[in-house]
Amino acid sequence: MFGLFKKKTELEKLELQHKKLLEEAFKLSKTNRSASDQKQLEAQQVLDKIEALQNK
Incomplete structure (x- = not known):
């Protein structure tokens, strides 16, 4: 309640x-492998941004 705002x-x-991109990639891996690979790539780019922020 205190963290509401x-x-x-x-x-x-x-x-x-x-997390959302990885979940989407997992779901797509069952039907469309190339779209899943694209989501994995996007997730990796976001992970790189996270690591850059943590190293600051």
Whole structure:
């Protein structure tokens, strides 16, 4: 309740986006492998941004 109006940090937003992309890639891996590979690539790019923020 106390964190109700707390804004998410850039790192938290990127972590959520990374998780979402990995879930989508997993779902697509069952039907469309090339689309799954594209989502994996996007997830890797987000992970690189996360690592860059953590190293600052």
